[in-house]
Amino acid sequence: MDLTADLLINATVAGLLLGGFYAAVTVGVSISFGMLDIVNIAHPAFIMLGAYAAFRLNDAFGMDPIVAGIVMLPIFFLMGAAVYGIYHVAFERRGQESLRGLAFFFGLLFVTEVALVLVYGVDYRFVQAPYIDAPPLRFGMIELPWRMLIPCVVALLTIGLLQIYLSRTFMGRAIAAVSQDPLALRLMAANPVRVKLVAFALSIATASISGSLLIMIQPVEPSMGRDFIGRIFAICVLGGMGSFPGTVLAAMLLGVVESITATIFGPSWSPAVAFGFLLLTLAVRPAGLLGR
Amino acid sequence: MNAPLLEVTDLGKRFGGFVALEGIQLSVTSGERVGLIGPNGSGKSTLVNCLCGTLRNDSGRVRFDGRDLKGLAAHQRTRLGMARSFQLPRPFGSLSIAANLRVPLLYTVKARAGRGFDESSIDARAADLLAMVGLADKGRRLPRDLSQVEMRKLELARAMAAEPKLLIADEAMAGLSHSEIDDILALLRRLSAEGITIILIEHIMRAVMSFSERLVVLVAGRKIADGPPDEVIRNPEVEKAYLGE
């Protein structure tokens, strides 16, 4: 096929936009895994729930997906709090996180996917919004489809807000500190368990937004969650675990490589790209791009 | 015979921007009793981890028994004759107390001996070790049934089961009562009498002072003193580190 500059540049741009979205998807795990050391492999399941929630609200009330994502924030926050509660009592307290904690999250991932199949079937679902199918923004030969541009912008905005929260507020800084020094945290009159609870709930709340962004970018079906696991953890590790700027950088890198690979070899190879990234990172530089 | 058993040259270790250890020089001759002290966070445990292979040092060299330890995994160093006990006891929770001792016997002593190792002697050796630390009647129990001091004794027994030339005891006495400390000290003295080189890392000054032939002081990742205990204690820098300005 003809690899014109035009094609390559647009693939790169699409990759960057996609990367912005991937960063939002990953930021939840940056918090739960990067900062709290909780291996929540069920995160993609919550994203799928967010996507389907956006679908429901859009289908039933014509609600804009981003609005839907924001409306569902409190519910996802509570869900995250509940999940952490169970995780803490059943595993963290007993020191069983490695085997059983993982199995627990895997169970959640699995049950969510199966439940979604039972309720919604395996057909693709999508949302309707006026700007999704509008003609793309054009800058010379560069095309910026709205359905990719808006999620990228919203994603980066969300990450920016989270970063501000984490560095400016007491709770935010407590979250950043909790994995490093729970004792010091106690001395500062903050209960580490409560801090972790808020942090984990926050990480699940991000799934509400990411899910609605996902369904804007492409139609969804229940098994898509699995494709994201490799991507999320590849980005998280490459990005240096808890670092947000690192996450954005790694996400965009992955997005671009995936996009170009899809253009040259076809989209069915995308999942392999993330895995390649993951293996490469683990073998060569486990501390990530910007990490220690 | 006077080549040191352990020779640490210019050892350094960083965690990102944080310098945990820098320029550590240490020489331990066979049979010595060395005490290692320093305030919290001074890098004592990091040093132990670097020596034993749990962590990889960024710079410098460690020679043990004439061999450069670079690149050797922890289990290989144990097989060469370097054993350590952990600061917080880390027993094998699902194995019985006697089985806990079988592990180093199987994986270190037997591995070292190669062919011709008498497997039937393992149970007897484990029993001997249990008796030495006063846990003879608890062989069948699980580690979670033990008291604090018993766990620490098990920890030491497990290190001894590897039949080491050098034993590094990392804060084996923290939180123990006066008489319990004496128990452990007696144990360590016995080992020393049998020819085992011992590095004792402790906060409990009377234990360290009475046990050590030589005292090494670590502050903020650097060695600031190294010599006979009485002299080191009177060193103004050491006083400053412990009592403040």
Next chain:
Amino acid sequence: MNNRLFLVLALAIAVAVFVICRWFAIDYLFFAGYQILLYVVLATAWNILGGYTGYVNFGTAAFFAMGAYSSVALIKFFSGVALPIPLLMVAGGLVSGFVGLGMGYLTLRLRGVFFSIATLALAVVVQTLITNWDYVGGSRGAYTVRPMVAPIVGSYMQYLFLLMLSLAVAAIATARAIEHSELGYGFATIRDDEAAAEASGVPTLRLKLIATTLTGMFMGMAGAPYPYYVTYLDPASGFNLAFAVNSIAMPLIGGTTTWAGPLIGALLLGSVQQIATVSTVLGTHPEVNLLIVGLLLIAFVVAAPNGIVGFFQARLRQSRAA
């Protein structure tokens, strides 16, 4: 009881099972029985790594499918020559064992979670590769014709049943032998406290690699006859999520510290799922099956972490102490 005696006993039970099934002469028994035995092998194989050393493998589907697809590839390559299934099983075992070793080598030096995440991603990647590999049919799938005459016994389904029964005995005997050996001690120390294990002289990396290779090997061997069992194999059925969740749920529910756990878990859950498939009420939605297994997994992991075997062991200890 020493290993040889156990093996003889297990073989005797296996023969008895086979004879009883033949006596009933219902073909479906063999069909369903194969599925259950398959799960016994997968659960036992999973447990050698997951239960004994504590390293969770999410990629059962990948190892299983590699075994199945290596059969498909070999059958096609040697078309015209009837390859005996035991040979295919050896091939499948080699392929999957080798991949297990390779992946272990890359990821086992890091924390356990990275290994687990890598296995999760592995499943997706292997599925992608095979879906794009036209030689074995790609996404369209591949047909395998069962030979008219079966070696040893009358119907081909019975032959497949016999093969899986033998593999199950082999897997269980191996698991038990490991459990009672020096290797088993080493595995347990890795599970309990890896750093302390290293400090005690246990070569943890080497042992983990052994466990990973064994796991991959048995799963690959279990997958090799699958094309003959289903006759039509496509990536969707080969990589069925059911394999991943069942191979984890069965040992966790049955009990992870001993060979009996995965066996109990597989027999119980396997039978429940077979019954559910056949029952008219639940049979219309095969996903309900999986939903139940998933929920049971979560419930057991949270409330009964030592599984069924652990539960009985605790009762036994209590009654002894009383």
